[in-house]
């Protein structure tokens with residue numbers, strides 16, 4: 367039986383993870399849950415799954431949650447300390463890392479350090495600290511399973527093949543809601559426009575990242591670390607139907623792909639039960655109902671964020687962490703109506719131009735680069 371901690375249980379991935387758990391109650395037990403501010407949803411999750419430990423963002427949230435619960439209560443913690451306690455709980459053997467943003471790094475790193483296997487949705491963990499995280503994974507001998515649908519597809523397309531026979535990894539991208547928008551239109555895009563993703567229902571931050579295509583950029587960096595492959599050999603194809611979730615091309619010209627209806631329960635279930643497959647609640651794919659599958663190259667003139675991510679990956683060291691921090695600040699400012707859509711990539715580029723990449727030797731140094739990127743982005747954007 368898998369004993370789970372779910373970091374970010376009230377988010378889009380967290381909720382889908384609990385759907386997978388609910389469909390296979392004999393396979394899983396929930397040991398710990400963490401959430402930010404959605405106490406109502408956390409309360410119903412506690413009642414349904416009876417975890418031993420939960421953690422919320424603030425002490426105030428912890429007090430409110432305690433008052434909301436009647437009957438048997440789990441231990442209630444808060445803040446970074448609470449997230450670490452959940453990630454390293456003795457009873458847990460697998461941690462689902464589903465917090466959004468660089469905030470997921472500390473508990474995910476703590477989970478690996480404590481010898482837990484990790485199902486990784488929080489791509490920012492690898493974007494900011496890929497080398498440190500992958501070294502620790504090796505040192506501790508833990509398993510790191512990708513939950514991101516593209517990386518899960520690549521992982522599946524690599525099973526049974528030799529690393530030295532891989533020519534390229536091809537990540538697919540839906541292109542997001544602005545696939546056909548011109549530059550002038552993009553400059554006027556509203557928050558509602560950006561949140562209107564055609565194929566996937568996700569949290570707000572990643573939905574905006576999909577609209578700018580920074581999400582694909584973060585995924586290129588994530589793939590670089592997960593599969594130990596240079597970014598020059600990671601390509602991006604726009605595939606608006608989101609049926610092929612990614613591909614691996616081999617030196618003999620063969621291409622392996624993984625297909626399915628776009629639903630995160632598929633990759634989540636695979637990460638939780640690998641190498642077994644279980645019914646995940648994903649509808650079967652009927653290719654005969656589709657009018658066609660199309661593919662083309664991304665336009666980095668209209669979506670410069672993708673180019674910035676390749677640049678950050680190329681410069682390496684602290685640059686991806688700084689880029690990620692600047693992106694988080696810009697996306698937040700956009701969602702709060704403080705800046706326009708194109709100010710997101712423009713401000714990230716300015717912050718990167720101001721940064722001199724340097725080696726990051728510890729998580730503390732990663733966090734320092736993250737803080738520097740956030741402060742610089744606020745300065746560039748003139749927001750608090």
Ligand code: NAD
Nearest residue numbers: 374375376377378379401402465466469487488489568569
């Ligand atoms: P979300 O916004 O829906 O949920 C985020 C969760 O993290 C919530 O439970 C929230 O309470 C918690 N959280 C947010 N900020 C926090 C903080 N500072 N400290 C502690 N907890 C905090 O996000 P999501 O869409 O579920 O995405 C989660 C992660 O998974 C992201 O890294 C995203 O890139 C990745 N991902 C998501 C999807 C998807 O379909 N949603 C697909 C692939 C990868």
Ligand code: MG
Nearest residue numbers: 514515516585
């Ligand atoms: Mg993805």
